[in-house]
Amino acid sequence: MKPDDKIYQDYLSILQEELIAATGCTEPIAIAYAAAKAREVLGARPESCMIKASGNVIKNVKSVVVPNTNGLRGIPAAAAAGIVAGDASRKLEVLGIVSAQDKTRIQNYLETHPLTVEPAVNKSIFYIEVTVKGYGNEATVMIQHYHTNIVCITRNQAVIYQSHSETDDKNGLTARDCLNVREIVDFCESVRLEDIASVIGRQIDYNSAISAEGLENTWGANIGKVLLAAYGNDVRTRARAAAAAGSDARMGGCEKPVVIVSGSGNQGMAASLPVIEYGKELKSSRDKLYRAVALSDLVTIHQKTGIGRLSAYCGAVSAGCGAGAGIAYLHGGDYDMIAHTIVNSVAITSGIICDGAKPSCAAKISAAVDAGILGFNMYKNDQQFISGDGIVTKGVDNTIHNVGLLAKEGMRQTDQEIIKIMLNQPQTANSK
Template sequence: MEKSDLKYINYVKILKEELVPAMGCTEPIAIAYAAAVAREKLGHIPEKVIVEVSGNIIKNVKSVIVPNTDHLKGIEAAVAAGVIAGKSEKKLEVISKVTEEEKQKIKNYIESSTIEVKPSETKFVFYVQVNLFYKGSFVKVRIVNYHTNIVFIEKNGKVIYERKAEESKEEGLSDKKLLNIKDIIDFASTVEIKDIEDIISRQIRYNSKIAEEGLKNNYGANIGSVLLETYGDDIKVRAKAKAAAGSDARMNGCELPVIIISGSGNQGMTASLPVIEYAKELKVSKEKLYRALIISDLVTIHQKTGIGRLSAYCGAISAGAGSGAGIAYLNGGGYKEISHTIVNALSIVSGIVCDGAKASCAAKIAAGVDAGILGYHMYKNGQQFRGGDGIVKKGVEATISNIGKLAKEGMKETDKEIIKIMTEK
């Protein structure tokens, strides 16, 4: 692919937009970000907060620890952290710098202030509105579609910022409909390394660090450690263990940032850490690793374009298929090997549900990575799932399209039932 090609330029932009740092699970961080912006506009610590959120936000915030809060969980903790200690200019690292004094203030604020959470009946799957009140003043800040997409700010009845937002559109971001497997491989194979080096080297550095932290210490269900202790340290096990350990750390209060993909740190780690581990095993060059990671990252993003940021379909499955594609590339695979790896992987584990961010995400990640690895080895051994086998259709793009339909449309009722189960008392 030529550097002057519009696709080349767009693919670089997509990587820059998607591979960004975040501390903590991104849905509570989006709430903290909205709260920080609202507090700055209000100019005071609010006496009362009303948070209006879609069901998928409730699902993804309910059970996860908010970093830098001394292990507090939930929407109240996220909004309090943003109000007390948030620095909006840091976006998804909005609460990455919190003092011990501020941590105590966050706890005190939750105990002494009114924080009301309201489920919002909205067409937006991703919807956060934070309403702050102080004496006679109030501020509203609304985010839709993705984690930092502020579309509305109002203060004391006056709209001070507004932009049009459509359901499932990603205003202000590059068009991802140009993505396809053939062009992804072409781009990854020809991109000038200097154009993506900063992005990919940061991904390797950040995600490797949190994975090591997850293996060294006690977080969540310690899935990475369980895998290694149970099955040994074969490369297939290590690849799963690293991704799972990073997730366990992140879901359970680790205060290290990760590089996300499609708004998700779990997907960012699942797409990168298995590929990094295989690159070490195969002793490939740094350049080869970078190109393999580009394939994994963009394959993951390509799948998520049809699914959406939030869904009842577990995003780790998309990223597991992406990592399988990257591993196939590291082993010398081209379009045929990578395409069949993706189709095989998606055939194995599509249907695993997302029931929110929590410790079990690490185990689902292990399953997604395992399917990616198995998908590659199936094709290597002359085996494959074919068009007409269940949701598989002839051709990798047709199968990815089917997965998008399954996840976005077919699992809507599943999503509602999951949210209902999770919020029942």
């Protein structure tokens, strides 16, 4: 693959579009972004706020801590943070810089202003609508399809911005149907390092920093620490612990940014941190490591293309599988080794549900990464799952297609039931 090939440029664009920085879980941050933008359009701090959101967004905001809010959770908290302290120009880092005084003001605003939440009445899987009112005026910001994709802005019912992507699945992004495993491997072997150094280098730096925070301090259920305490310090355990610890911190409201993949910080960490740990163990060169992380990212994105941004299917499964592919590449793996690693790992963990962002995501990441590593070790030991074994079929891309059908179509009703269970479940401090 050559730099002037269209597919080379498309793959670069996909990495640049996907590997962006975010402070906090991306669904509450998207709500904070919409709220900050609505306040900006209104021109004043609003007296009230109404948030409408799709079920999957509600699911992913319910239990996760909003960063820079002193531990607040939920949609009203995310909207209040965006209104009081958000900088809409920073998009998914909208809450990246919040003063101690503003943290107190967020709590006060939440307690003294009406912030109401309603389920969105449309078929969009990803939808956020924030309407703010104050001083005789109102403003509405609508986000659809993905976290920063503002499709409409109104002020006093007059449209001041309208995007053509409101009914467009591509949403102005590079088409993802160009992705396939053989060409992903080709791209990662031939890409000029300077073309990916910025985005991959930032992913490695940011995600390593929040992983270290998760291992050094107390966050969530401390899955990263538990793994190391229970299973030792071999590279396989370190790879799982590094990714889990990043999620521990992020789900617990850590204010450090992460670089996301497929709209998810957890997936961005699960795709990169295990590969980084194996790179250290193998003493891989910077060049080899960057190519391996890029491969893991693209394999993850390829799988998520058929699944969608939000689903009942846990995205960590795709990222753990991507990590297995990246680890195989670090070991000198060619297309065959990488393809078999992907198929093997997908066959192991497909079906893990997504029941929102929360501390248990770290444990699911550990399981997904373990499946990716096992898939690679199966190939090394001349073992594989073959066509006809469940959803596995002939050809790695065909198996990935089957996973997409399972997740997007087959688990549609599962997704609805998960959301019903979560919304009807009382919030308690202790689940025992």
